[in-house]
Each structure stands twice: as C-alpha cells, then as structure tokens.
Amino acid sequence: MSTLIGPALAADLRRRGGFDAQACMGCGYCTAACPLGIDMLPRRLFRYVLFGMDAEVRAELETVFSCLLCRACEQSCPAGVHITDNVRTLRGWLLEEGR
Amino acid sequence: MSATRSPEGSGTNEPRLAVYVCQCGGNIGDYIDTQHVIDVVRDLPGVQVARDAMFTCSDSNQQEMIDDIARESLDGFVVACCSPKLHTFTFRGVAERAGVNPYRVTQVNLREQCSWTHTDDPAGATRKAIRLVTAGVARACHGTALEPVQVSTTPCVAVIGGGVAGMRAAIGLADVGLDVCLVELEAELGGWTGRFGELFPRGVSGRALVRRMRQEIASRPGIEVLTGARVVGKSGTYGNYRVTIAIGDATTERTVGQIVVATGFDAYEPVAGEFGYGSPGVVTLPEFRRLLDETDGPIVHDGRTVRSIAYIYCVGSRTDGHAYCSRYCCSAAAQASLLVADRDPDLQQYHLYRDLRTYGRNEVLFGESRRRGSYYLRFADDDPPQVSVDGEGVSITVHDLLTAGAELTVAADLLVLVTGMVPRPEDDLIAALKLPVGRDGFLNEIHPKLRPVETVVDGVLIAGACQAPKTVAESVASGMAAAAQAAAVLKRGVASLDPQVAIVHDAACDGCGECVAACPFGAIALAGSDGHAVATISASGCKGCGACTPVCPIGAIDLQGYTDEQVRAMIVGLLDGGVR
Numbered sequence: 001m002s003t004l005i006g007p008a009l010a011a012d013l014r015r016r017g018g019f020d021a022q023a024c025m026g027c028g029y030c031t032a033a034c035p036l037g038i039d040m041l042p043r044r045l046f047r048y049v050l051f052g053m054d055a056e057v058r059a060e061l062e063t064v065f066s067c068l069l070c071r072a073c074e075q076s077c078p079a080g081v082h083i084t085d086n087v088r089t090l091r092g093w094l095l096e097e098g099r
Numbered sequence: 100m101s102a103t104r105s106p107e108g109s110g111t112n113e114p115r116l117a118v119y120v121c122q123c124g125g126n127i128g129d130y131i132d133t134q135h136v137i138d139v140v141r142d143l144p145g146v147q148v149a150r151d152a153m154f155t156c157s158d159s160n161q162q163e164m165i166d167d168i169a170r171e172s173l174d175g176f177v178v179a180c181c182s183p184k185l186h187t188f189t190f191r192g193v194a195e196r197a198g199v200n201p202y203r204v205t206q207v208n209l210r211e212q213c214s215w216t217h218t219d220d221p222a223g224a225t226r227k228a229i230r231l232v233t234a235g236v237a238r239a240c241h242g243t244a245l246e247p248v249q250v251s252t253t254p255c256v257a258v259i260g261g262g263v264a265g266m267r268a269a270i271g272l273a274d275v276g277l278d279v280c281l282v283e284l285e286a287e288l289g290g291w292t293g294r295f296g297e298l299f300p301r302g303v304s305g306r307a308l309v310r311r312m313r314q315e316i317a318s319r320p321g322i323e324v325l326t327g328a329r330v331v332g333k334s335g336t337y338g339n340y341r342v343t344i345a346i347g348d349a350t351t352e353r354t355v356g357q358i359v360v361a362t363g364f365d366a367y368e369p370v371a372g373e374f375g376y377g378s379p380g381v382v383t384l385p386e387f388r389r390l391l392d393e394t395d396g397p398i399v400h401d402g403r404t405v406r407s408i409a410y411i412y413c414v415g416s417r418t419d420g421h422a423y424c425s426r427y428c429c430s431a432a433a434q435a436s437l438l439v440a441d442r443d444p445d446l447q448q449y450h451l452y453r454d455l456r457t458y459g460r461n462e463v464l465f466g467e468s469r470r471r472g473s474y475y476l477r478f479a480d481d482d483p484p485q486v487s488v489d490g491e492g493v494s495i496t497v498h499d500l501l502t503a504g505a506e507l508t509v510a511a512d513l514l515v516l517v518t519g520m521v522p523r524p525e526d527d528l529i530a531a532l533k534l535p536v537g538r539d540g541f542l543n544e545i546h547p548k549l550r551p552v553e554t555v556v557d558g559v560l561i562a563g564a565c566q567a568p569k570t571v572a573e574s575v576a577s578g579m580a581a582a583a584q585a586a587a588v589l590k591r592g593v594a595s596l597d598p599q600v601a602i603v604h605d606a607a608c609d610g611c612g613e614c615v616a617a618c619p620f621g622a623i624a625l626a627g628s629d630g631h632a633v634a635t636i637s638a639s640g641c642k643g644c645g646a647c648t649p650v651c652p653i654g655a656i657d658l659q660g661y662t663d664e665q666v667r668a669m670i671v672g673l674l675d676g677g678v679r
Contacts, residue, residue: 002508
C-alpha cells in the first residue's frame with residue numbers, strides 16, 4: 001500500500017512547537033544511545049512526520065509516550081536535532097488530534 | 100638532426116662491464132640459482148664485476164653499483180632482473196649518477212620471461228637464465244653511448260575546444276609567452292558554461308564567467324580564435340606538428356608545438372519512456388536549468404505554475420553502458436533546489452537519490468537544501484522509482500530506504516531527471532589525432548594520478564570533461580595543468596627525444612625505397628644530390644620500432660641500441676650460453 005506524501009503534518013507540527021524533523025539525517029546514533037532501547041525513536045518516526053504519514057505516527061502512540069525525555073539521544077545527535085522537544089510536540093498533537 | 104654516435108667501446112675495444120643478477124626476493128631467486136648464473140658468466144669477455152642481489156633496484160644496491168662503476172672504471176653494466184617496462188629508467192638513472200652513458204645499460208628480463216614462466220622447472224630456468232645473461236653481455240659488449248636527439252620546437256599550441264577548459268588553457272599559455280590557436284566548433288566561445296546562469300559554488304553565473312574569459316582572450320594578441328572550425332588532420336613530428344583546420348568549406352594549416360584537446364562532453368539524453376521522459380512534465384537537468392536561467396519569479400512550466408518538483412538522481416550514470424559517476428549532478432541538483440527555494444519558498448521539492456555525492460565543499464549545498472525544506476528519499480540500486488504520467492502531473496512511487504523501505508508516492512507538477520555527462524562522439528578528431536579512448540568512451544590520460552593531462556600520443560594533451568566528468572572548477576584546473584605541461588615542453592625551445600632511432604649508413608644505401616614503404620610513421624624519405632638518392636630518417640619522427648631494418652635488402656639501416664651487430668652477438672650469446 002503506497003502512501004501519498006505531503007507537507008501538511010510537518011507544517012502543523014512546526015507551527016505547534018518548532019518541530020525540526022528536517023534536520024535529521026537518519027544516522028541512528030539516537031537509537032543506539034536510548035537507555036530504553038526504543039528502536040522506533042526517533043529517525044523513522046520523524047520520517048513519518050516529514051511525509052505526512054498520519055496513520056503511521058498514530059500507530060506509534062505507545063512508543064512516543066514511553067520516552068523518558070532523558071536527552072541521551074540529543075547528546076549523541078551529530079545534526080543537533082531537538083529530539084525531546086519534538087517528542088513533546090508530538091505528544092501534544094497525539095492528545096489533541098491523534099485519536 | 101640525427102643522434103650522435105660515440106666511438107668509445109664500439110666493439111673493437113672490449114668494454115669494462117658489471118653483471119648484476121637480481122633475485123627479486125623470491126620472484127626470481129626461488130626458481131633460478133642466481134649464484135650459479137653469476138659463477139658461469141663471471142668469465143665472459145668484458146665482465147669485471149659479477150654479483151647477485153636480493154633486490155637490485157633497492158637504494159643500497161644502487162649505491163653499490165655506483166661504487167663498483169667508480170672503483171673498476173666501468174663503461175656500463177648488465178642487470179638481469181624484471182621487465183624493462185618496470186625499471187629501465189631506474190637503472191639508466193644509476194648510470195647517470197655514476198657518470199656512465201645511460202644507454203650503456205642492458206636490462207635482461209629474467210622474471211617475466213624466465214622465472215615466472217618456468218616455475219615448474221628450476222634447473223631448466225637456470226640454464227635459460229645463463230643463455231639470456233650471456234646474450235645480454237654480448238649485446239652490451241657491442242653497445243655504444245647515445246645522446247638524446249635534440250629538436251627545436253614551435254612556440255605555439257593548438258587548443259581544440261573553446262569551453263572553460265580550453266579558454267583557460269589558452270589564457271595561461273598566452274601569459275607565459277606562447278602563441279595559441281584556439282579552435283572552436285560553435286560560432287562563439289563558451290561551451291556549456293556559457294549557457295548557464297548561477298553555478299555552484301558561490302553562485303556566479305556561467306555566462307558572466309565566460310564573458311570575462313572572452314575579454315581576457317580578446318586582450319591577448321597571442322591568441323588566435325577560429326570559430327565554426329574543426330581540426331581534421333595532423334602531420335609533422337614531435338614539437339613541430341602541422342594541424343589542418345576546416346572552417347566551412349575551406350581548410351587552413353597551422354604549425355604548433357603541442358596540441359591540447361578540450362572538446363568537452365554531451366549531456367545524457369534519456370531514451371523515450373525512461374522515467375517518463377518524453378511525457379509532459381518530465382525534463383532533464385539541463386532543460387530545467389534553462390527554464391530557471393531564462394525566467395524570473397514563480398516557476399512556470401507548460402503554462403502552469405509549478406507547486407511541487409521531484410528529482411530523480413543518477414539518470415544515465417552508474418548504469419549499464421555508463422558505469423561511472425558523473426560527479427557534478429548531485430551538487431547541481433541540490434543547487435538548483437536552492438535557486439527554486441529563492442524564487443518560491445513554499446514549493447515542495449522531493450529528491451530521489453541512490454547515493455549523494457555532494458563531495459568537498461558542495462556538502463554545504465546539500466545541508467542548505469535540506470534546511471530550506473527539500474525532502475531527500477533514498478532508493479536501492481536495484482529498485483528504481485516508478486514513474487507514471489497523467490493529465491494532472493507526474494506520480495512517482497519509491498521505496499524509501501530512510502523510512503524503513505516504506506512505499507511512498509510523490510505527486511509532482513514537474514519531474515527533473517538529474518542526467519549526467521556522456522562522451523562526445525568525436526570519431527573524426529579521435530581518428531585524426533589517434534586519441535586514446537577509454538572503455539567508458541572518454542579520452543584517456545597516461546597516468547590518472549601523476550600524468551593526468553598527457554596522452555600516450557606524444558605532444559597531445561587533454562583537458563576538461565573530454566577526459567571524464569568534471570565540474571567547472573575541475574575543468575579549469577585541468578586546462579591550466581595542460582597549459583603548464585605544454586609550456587614545460589615548449590619554453591625550453593628544444594625537446595630531447597629518445598636516441599634509440601634508426602640511422603642509415605649513407606654510403607651503403609642504394610635508394611631502393613623499401614624502408615620508406617615499411618615505416619608506419621612516415622619518418623623516412625628519399626633525398627640526396629648528384630643522382631644518388633638515399634633514405635633519410637627524421638630522428639624526431641622515428642619511434643624506434645625497427646620495422647625498416649629487416650626490410651633493407653643490403654643491411655644499410657641500423658636501429659641504435661639494437662644494431663645488427665648487437666643482435667648477431669646476442670644470437671651467438673644465446674647459443675654460447677647453452678654450452679656453459
């Protein structure tokens with residue numbers, strides 16, 4: 001099943017909380033650094049946001065709320081992505097619009 | 100001009116020689132008993148010193164050779180080791196440092212032609228080695244000192260192709276005081292760069308760059324510009340070539356010392372249907388650049404304002420038939436997306452790539468493009484995007500490796516195929532100059548690292564994207580490199596050529612002309628006075644191939660370094676070595 005990609009979701013999240021998914025270059029350092037071993041966070045999740053894949057983001061509700069916001073991933077990120085801020089923004093979106 | 104011949108050691112006086120037999124580590128020593136070879140050849144006429152060595156080419160052994168030459172007052176030496184292709188110049192260098200004429204060095208190939216071919220028979224290999232070294236000593240006994248052939252050169256360079264590489268080469272050559280004949284096929288100078296607007300890096304327009312270079316060329320009287328012109332022929336010899344140039348129906352000739360080929364590239368033209376090419380809304384990168392360069396404001400294509408653009412990278416590069424990377428296209432597409440973002444920040448841009456090679460400083464373009472909103476999606480080599488075109492626009496389906504291989508569909512108003520460079524079909528020029536062409540169709544240099552602008556054709560240099568895909572900056576750099584190489588030869592005014600060329604013994608020659616017909620380089624002519632025409636060989640035209648010597652019915656031609664006397668002595672040596 002192919003997903004038609006569009007900018008609406010990323011634009012919405014950028015307006016809400018300065019979501020900066022675009023800066024992510026998909027290296028995976030964040031995943032390696034996560035003390036919970038959450039393999040979804042954040043690179044694939046951010047791609048879903050970038051491409052407006054609403055359903056795929058909603059399906060990760062558990063993951064998004066499992067995050068400890070410890071910032072270990074941000075310490076490791078070579079691209080300086082504000083990962084925990086993005087997670088907070090995503091939580092807000094999921095609470096208000098995501099269900 | 101002809102090579103001179105020194106009388107010393109010319110066969111009548113027995114020369115004083117050393118013989119070195121190399122073990123080449125185990126390459127020779129594991130199969131040939133080098134000590135036995137030395138013991139046998141030690142007593143040959145002329146041999147004053149004979150020894151073997153683990154590596155004769157090593158620095159320490161070279162110094163021992165130099166010491167032997169001084170202590171024993173040697174005239175030359177025989178070194179039995181690898182192929183002359185590998186170490187001729189190494190051992191000629193040893194001779195020069197020891198004050199001995201470098202053409203008094205005889206190299207015997209014991210590795211490729213003996214030990215490597217007879218690994219199953221060490222005793223037989225050793226017997227063959229004795230024959231080969233005996234023949235080498237015999238040849239050396241009849242060797243003579245030779246001096247390089249000196250030819251005066253014409254201080255003018257033909258530059259073929261008036262794009263950035265050729266223009267920059269012409270300017271550089273004029274600035275060191277050489278005349279230039281710049282031959283351009285089109286009606287005006289500039290090539291590809293002259294058609295483009297802003298180029299990476301730094302965003303200066305190609306048109307402005309070319310305008311400035313045209314002015315620089317116009318201000319240099321030493322540069323003659325021929326437009327609408329093509330080179331159709333070349334004759335003459337090293338340092339003094341006659342090039343024939345066709346302009347319309349007329350032809351003209353120029354005498355030049357060197358030739359720089361800078362004929363550039365063609366843009367890859369996709370076949371109909373390749374990623375939707377030929378359908379409305381699908382364009383190549385050069386076509387898209389023309390659209391950007393010739394319009395202002397919002398991007399409009401086919402009368403419609405473009406709201407989204409997709410780029411597919413590596414079209415016509417890194418594929419069957421075009422195995423190479425075209426180098427410039429990743430950076431050019433990233434830069435085009437920035438030009439688009441300047442004009443319409445809300446326009447959506449999707450880049451579908453295989454691998455991004457925005458190398459060096461161009462990485463900044465990629466980062467900036469992402470920061471300004473371009474999306475980058477990566478597809479697998481064996482899973483290219485599928486394109487379908489309908490009235491509404493272009494729909495591209497891709498498995499994005501950066502989104503766990505998810506199948507995504509991009510709907511775009513315009514699809515840009517990021518096409519690479521292909522070689523120009525310059526068959527006539529390639530035939531006229533005998534240019535070496537690589538497997539990919541681009542012209543070949545001698546050595547990609549150390550001799551990047553020289554070709555195997557003496558006096559013919561290459562520059563710019565006729566050699567391989569290059570950016571503007573890289574083309575200009577290679578144009579300047581070619582100018583420096585041409586100037587390095589021509590500013591001396593004379594060129595030194597290999598003296599191992601054919602000579603005619605005038606008194607013996609009866610002017611039959613057999614050799615004239617045999618010479619593949621057209622270097623022999625019949626000339627003379629008093630009704631006695633003899634063959635005359637141009638020392639600069641002769642390549643020392645030896646085709647003329649065996650056809651002479653009366654043996655009046657000798658190839659210096661391989662004279663009949665030397666070859667006869669070698670044959671005797673080969674036979675003689677068998678009974679030792």
